[in-house]
Amino acid sequence: MAQVQGRVATVRPVDEAEASGKVAEIFADIKRTKGLERVPNFWRVLATHPDQLEMVWSRLKALMHPEAVGRDSPLDARTREIIALAVSAANGCSYCINSHTAALRKLGVDDRTLGEILAIVSLFCTTNVLADAYQVQPDVLPPVE
Structure with missing residues (x-):
């Protein structure tokens, strides 16, 4: 549209x-x-x-x-913005992708680092879909404190 x-x-x-x-x-x-x-x-x-x-x-x-x-x-500001960008990319929100990429640029993130962040986002979007589609039961659990 x-x-x-x-x-x-x-x-x-x-x-x-x-x-x-x-x-x-x-x-x-x-x-x-x-x-x-x-x-x-x-x-x-x-x-x-x-x-x-x-x-x-x-x-x-x-x-x-x-x-x-x-x-x-x-969490430092850069980590918070990386999380925000990752979630925004996974959710497909172009407004937020642009906003958080701009914030990361202000924090000194270069093209190489941005590429690495987005490669990890892409990887885990793929593995999440595969794990969900195959209905893989969790067998690696975090320790309970």
Whole structure:
């Protein structure tokens, strides 16, 4: 199905200049936390439902930017972004693939490293499908602490 010229989503995104109240506060927090000059389309679309915008942003901020909420994460920013890219690629979300690839580029990931990440994603998408299709029963289990 062809994309309609100039259309961003199935709803009209909230324009940054028109945002007010909770949405304007969250938009400012997104830009500050992520070091962005503008609010990306994803957040502008979620802003059409302010409660959802707040819930998703709060969760993402806590997990992807733990230092911004005073939380210590055992995962560094690069590892978090690699996980996000891997899941986005496996789910086929082009918006998120581009967003997390851009974040990884900002963190210094080069073409070779990106290729290695995507090769591993591809490998495990394949092995997961095969294990699931063959209904292989798990026989290598992690230890229980």
